[in-house]
Amino acid sequence: MLQESEFNLIQSAISYLRDDLGFTIIDSEIPFKMGQVTSRADIVVYKTENNLEIPYILVEVKASKEIGKYAWVQAESYAKRLNAPYFAITNGSKWSWFKTGKIGESLEIDIDEIDFKGTNTETKRTIKNTKHFSDILNQMKDILYNEKLKTDEILYELIKILFVTIECEKDQNEEFFLIDDNVYQSHKIKDFYQKTIKKHPNLLDHRLPETFFQINLNDMTILKLISILSHYKLIDSNNNSVSSFHLPLNFENKRRSRGNYNIPQELSQFLLNFLSPNIDDSILDPASNTGTMLMEINKKCVSFASKRTQNIIREKISKNINGMEINPNLYWLTCMNLLIHGYDINGISILDIENVKPKHKYDKIYCFPPFGRLNSPHIFEDCHFKLRSFEEFFLVLSIKLLKKSGKMIIILPNSFLMSHSAKKVRNYLKEKMIFLSIVSLPPNSFLNTSIQTSVLVLEKKDDFSQQGPVFMANLNSKSILNDENSYDSILKDYLIFQDGNFEGNKISKHSFVVDGNLILENDIISPLHYVPEYLEMKDQLNHLKKKIKLDNVAEKIATGTRIKSKDNPSGSSIPLIKTKNIIDGKIIEKDLIFINKDTPRINLWPPGTLLISRIGKKNKIISLPSNFPEYAIDSNLIGVKLNDSILPEYVAYFLNSKYGRMQLDSIKINGIIPHLSISHLKKVIIPFHPIEVQQKILDQKDNNGNKIFSEEVE
Incomplete structure (x- = not known):
């Protein structure tokens, strides 16, 4: 990024070049390659020869009182690289002009020595990038x-x-x-x-x-x-209207209505490399948004053709590629975007969600649906459950519109992959489709939202289909989030998976292979639930002779209460525990607030209750101390009241170990705000022993429980 002072100097220099000197063809911040490095020229003045724009004067702008030798060397090297016969250096008040020569031999000249012929000729300019x-x-x-x-x-x-x-x-x-x-x-x-x-x-x-x-x-x-x-x-020599440039349709309004998010171009290209379209495929994008995905599909298909046959192929695929959009405004944007980029719009239509009747079937479907609740639940004729969200509706619609053995790729919020409310739709998905691949995307994949999503590649079952191994990848990993080539690395891993050139179930640090039948047997389909380390640890826990699920030793598991400010008048006696009150596994009492015992909707918890953070940062699981006879907890915490067969301190000790933490991490629903689901929490496995053995383990515990429980599990 340019500093503000340098930016203003560049604009001022452009005004001087245009208004005072009469140059007409001027560009700023022009990128070009210097070896392996991409550099930028502050300003380039062009001249016209045979209707072509040729770099003529390179201008380097420096926001400093004195222009040092380095600026001269830099400007000369840039001019040589761009084949500009002249270059200039300015700090806004002083201009120095040079004739480009051999390295270190460029001569300072007077501006009158520059030939202005061809620099003030009005011509139709080509859009460069x-x-x-x-x-x-x-x-x-x-x-x-x-x-x-x-x-x-x-x-x-x-x-x-x-x-x-x-x-x-x-x-x-x-x-x-x-x-x-x-x-x-x-x-x-x-x-x-x-x-x-x-x-x-x-x-x-x-x-x-x-x-x-x-x-x-x-x-x-x-x-x-x-x-x-x-x-x-605006139209190039191949009669393509700005087709190689992405039209920034969103401007500042990055988020569209009804939970629609514009799909970044690099992500749409990743999806097309994952599920490549063929020229003869009948293709549908049922949630076209502004048409970005449709354009990328068109470009991908045309790229398979030779230059001689591109126009024929373009006409052919225009009949095979179709789009739908439920929002009339976005439908119009899709049509205009496609027309502006030179594509056909005959296959684009408005989707009436209330009267949808699937007729045509498609070979491939590419779907990035809007997210959020439907105004009213939708029921398809042969489905015996209600679809309550846009993502559920578009998933089921896409399944119905797909031919047998047809393939689809869809982006879904991670909450769908494991939430209890979407269980019936997930079961329908397992019944109708074969899982080919599931990739969890980075949290900031879409502008102006941190919603966490996953890509599912699926194939519709035919009469002979069998579920095989599934490729999974986790782009949520901290070690890959800042890697600009993360999409490329996952694609390479996917090719290795398809070729079968790997051993065991791990391909790379972020990619692995899962037995597809394991997904069909489980309720959760998130990649985080199937990482090899977790599956290995879960298998070890399942082989414990003495084990129990948390639900079997709990009298009550519930979230806390949302407390309003009016609920804590003076004289209140019930301490309210919030996540901010828990630091390093201890409750900090000096910041506690107190609420009225008669507060509506309140649940009171006795000492010994386990507190588990439902959202946000990982806090240590603790048990409530006996400082007060009863407590209230806020809605960001889950309370677990245990029966007399197990010690709260023992359960907290295990859940804070790597075996407990990995189980909790694997069931965390990664929505906009990652959170734990009580229905999944109830299934967490705990080693179970008589009280005296639990106490003995506590008496010899190390700092985090890993050593003791490792010995027991292994």
């Missing part, structure tokens, strides 16, 4: 911000203008850029937009807002936007 494209859109966005439009309105109107400009360029129609009468020109542009969208029946759907059927800007704003785009060629 995605950043260049984004800069152009940001210029247009700034104009629309001044019109005091909402963020979504800015997005919609910008797309309309971009669409009109591209359609004009396709038709080689320059008339909108040549009319002198501003009002007449803007009216022509509005009319052109309305005529053009009539060529695409999808854009005339009656469920779309009326504002989408016309351009809703004043005349001067339209002309300002068109004038920016008029300097650029």
Whole structure:
């Protein structure tokens, strides 16, 4: 990132080059390779030769009073790399000009010695890369911000203008850029937009807002936007309209309505490498959002073709690739995004969630559904359970729309993989599908949300299908979160899995193989529940001669109470334990607050009750001391009242050991806020002994219980 002072200097330098010296073709922050390192030129001035833009003057900007020798060496090396015949160095107040020569031999010159021919020629410029494209859109966005439009309105109107400009360029129609009468020109542009969208029946759907059927800007704003785009060629020599650049449809509004999150381009490419589309496949994206996934599928299919056959393949796959979207606004964005990038939209439709009747079947389905609760539960005809969330609805819909032996890839929140409420849908999934792969994604995979998700690759069962081994990977691991190549490393591991070139059940530090039948037998399908170390430890625990589930020795297991400030008046006598009161396995009494014993909904817990943190950081499991006759606990804690057959201190000692911790970690539901589920907590296994043996273990315990319980388990 540039410091603010240097950024301002660059903008000031560009103004000087353009306004005072008359240069017209100027770019800033231009990336280029210097060996293995990517460097950036502050400013590059171009000249035009044979309709090509050629680097002419490199300008290095330094935010310092004195310009040192290093700046000269750096600017010279950059100019040599870009083949710029001249370079300049400035700190804003002083400019030094040089003619590029051999390394160390460039000569300082006067600006009058520079030939200006070709540097002030107006020409249609080529868009160089995605950043260049984004800069152009940001210029247009700034104009629309001044019109005091909402963020979504800015997005919609910008797309309309971009669409009109591209359609004009396709038709080689320059008339909108040549009319002198501003009002007449803007009216022509509005009319052109309305005529053009009539060529695409999808854009005339009656469920779309009326504002989408016309351009809703004043005349001067339209002309300002068109004038920016008029300097650029939006269609390349292969007749592709900015198709290699990702259109930043979201701007600041990263999160879309109904729990929709825009899928990053690198993640969509990862999904396509995991489940590669074929040219002859019939393909569906049932939750297309803004069309990013559909475009990536199109590009992936076209990449298989030679240059000679690309147009034929493009036409063929346009008939095979289909998309649905439940949100009319996002449906419109999908259609416009595809059209702007030169793709067909005949296969795109609005999904009516209330009247969905699956008809067509598909070979492959790529689904990134919105997350969150449905307004009202949905029931499919042959399903005997209610679908209460969008992710459940889209999972079942995708299963129904898939052909036998067809494959699908879907992103689901981790809470679905293990929550009790989704158990019936998970059972339906196991009944209809074969698990091929499950990969837990990093927590910040999507902008403006830390919701934790997993990718499932599935195959629909036919009459002869059998569940085989399943590839699993954990990108949640701290050691891989900051690795920019984490997707690539998992793909390499997946290829090793497919080739069978591995021994045992572990492929790498983050990837492993699981017996698919084990997933079918268990309630949980999260990768965290099947890491080899946990399965090995769980197997050891299951082979203990004396063991018991926590639920069998507990009289009560429940979460605490959500306490309001009005519930702790003066004179209250019941201490309220919060997670912040538990530090290093002890309750810090000086920060305790007290509540009224008659508080509604309150559960009171006696000394000896185990306290387990339900959410947030790992705290040691402790038992309540006998300092008070009874306690209340807040809703971030789980209380476990044990029966007389087991000592609370013994259970806490075991749960704090590696055997207890690994069990607790494996059942943690990784939603936006990871939390423990009581239904899974009840199944935690504990070594069970007579009271006198438990006490003997406590008497000789080490710091964390690992040594004693390791000896017992092993």
